[in-house]
Amino acid sequence: MFIVKIHQFEEKIIVVISDKDLIGKRFEEGKLQLDLTTSFYDGKEMNETEIEELAKTAYILHLTGEKTIHFFDKMGLIDPKKILIISRIPHTEIFFVQD
DSSP states (O other), X not given: OEEEEEEEETTEEEEEEEEGGGTTOEEEETTEEEETTSTTTOOEEEXXXXXXXXXXXXXXXXXXXXXXXXXXXXXXXXXXXXXXXXXXXXXXXXXXXXX
C-alpha cells in the first residue's frame, strides 16, 4: 500500500505518493532532507490501481520510496538520472505538460 496526498493549486494537481512505511519519518544526508512527518505527505492509503488512475490527473507526481519509484518505473515514467537518494530513500518528481 501507498500513502497518497492530493494538493490542488488553482487548476493544477500535485499528487504526493509515498511508501506507507516512510510516513512519519525524517531522513537527512548532508544538507539534503526528506521530512515525511509533515502534513504535505500525510494522506490516505491507496492501492496500485487507484494510484494509476489518480496519476492521470496530475500536473506533478511527487514520489518517495523504493516501492513507489519501482511502481512508476514499471509504467515507464521514471528517469533514473532524476532520482535523488537521501539516506538510501529514493525521491523524484515528474512534471507533465498540460495544454
